Amino acid sequence: MLFIIAVAKNKPEVGGNVASMPNLLGSLNCKVEKKARETRTKKQLHKPEEVPTCQESIHRQLSMVDVLQKIGISRHFASEIKSILDFTYSYWLRRDEIMLDVETCAMAFRTLRMNGYNVSADGLSHISTDLSDTRSLLELYKASQVSTSDDELILDIIGSWSGHLLRQQLKSSEAQRTPLLREVEHVLDSPFYTMLDRLEHKRNIEQFDIIEHPILQLTSQTNQDLLALGVMDFSTSQSIYQQEYQHLDSWVRESRLNRLPFARQKLAYFYLSAASTMFPLELSEARILWAKNGALTTVVDDFFDVGGSKDELENLTALVEMWEQQEETEYYSEQVEIVFSAIYISVNELGSKASIVQGRDVTGHLVEIWQELLRNMMTEVEWRTGGYVPTLDEYIENAVVTFALGPIVLPALYFVGPKITESMVIDPEYSELFRLMSTCGQWRI
Incomplete structure (x- = not known):
């Protein structure tokens, strides 16, 4: 509860x-x-x-x-x-x-x-x-x-x-x-x-x-009325959050993510982290985006760590890179199809909603975030399979991205406050704040 x-x-x-x-x-x-x-x-x-x-x-x-x-x-x-x-x-x-x-x-x-x-x-x-x-x-x-x-x-x-x-x-x-x-x-x-x-x-x-x-x-x-209003708000919000979680649970099954034997199922964890911090009822889309992308990044992380062969990982990375050329899609395996389809459908759906909120097309930015994540994850795979030991600076620079807060946090910003212009997204301060956040998160675990 x-x-x-x-x-x-x-x-x-x-x-x-x-x-x-x-x-x-x-x-x-x-x-x-x-x-x-x-x-x-x-x-x-x-x-x-x-x-x-x-x-x-x-x-x-x-x-x-x-x-x-x-x-x-x-x-x-x-x-x-x-x-x-x-x-x-x-x-x-x-x-x-x-x-x-x-x-x-x-x-x-x-x-x-x-x-x-x-x-x-x-x-x-x-x-x-x-x-x-x-x-x-x-x-x-x-x-x-x-x-x-x-x-x-x-x-x-x-x-x-x-x-x-x-x-x-x-x-x-x-x-x-x-x-x-x-x-x-x-x-x-x-x-x-x-x-x-x-x-x-x-x-x-x-x-x-x-x-x-x-x-x-x-x-x-007045005391009674204050208490009644507090209880009423509590009960109403509980009902809304439970409905959102049920929707997300259905999404996991429809996306077939629950069929992947290697994947941790972290939906409840990510939804709770969203609902406990982005609590206003009007932030429903932000909570759903946060939870979906949190569950997806966990699946992708497990796929790159234990679930996929190098050929499967290269195939998935290439599919995300060729985002706009889906008529040329070829899946190396059913696992690749499940993972890529879940990413592709969710990013496009949430990108459309975020674009309406922002008054401009931001789907491309969401795609770029996922592309960068998979590129950096693939770099770690190449280090591992090639026996290369990166320097501390190389590792940290890459891990800032592979910690995978990008697809979770950055798209949610489009739903939680003032409109974010394209100039803000490309501003060095934006990148630096993300780097600091991911660095702190990485070293805390």
């Missing part, structure tokens, strides 16, 4: 000002109600009895954003969240006095940086806190984990002492595991960069006491 929840990709630009900030929480609450209880009368679920201070308002808004992200339903509130973050960023840039509140400052730093805003850790350098204030210490510790370079000494120092103090609090409070202390324990044991977001969402839905944040003062009905 895959535990995945979808999120949104669009973030409309919306302005914000001090006077409007208290109403944003009401807007969020209304949206929760609309999504989870569309048949009920639309009304604002919560409106503070007293107008909060600006610092309290920003803290409350960021806390709500945090809750929505924790249970995986922030995609329903993209415009409101963008407005809150823009408003918070404007205060961050002004070094406004509201940022002297430790918890607000740390939460703002983490949330802004995690959402792509350019914020410096220097903003955390002059804060002071009550060393027994668990919430502030926890926010400081979480903020310290979003370092973007090796020389952010401020974050290293904050992470070290806040983590130490939090561990001391856990030791002295073993008998009373409150929701807050359980959250502290989880954050210390499982840094966010080691966890899949979808699994975190599942955990937070199951342990919904994360919503117990005093400053939010959410109504019981």
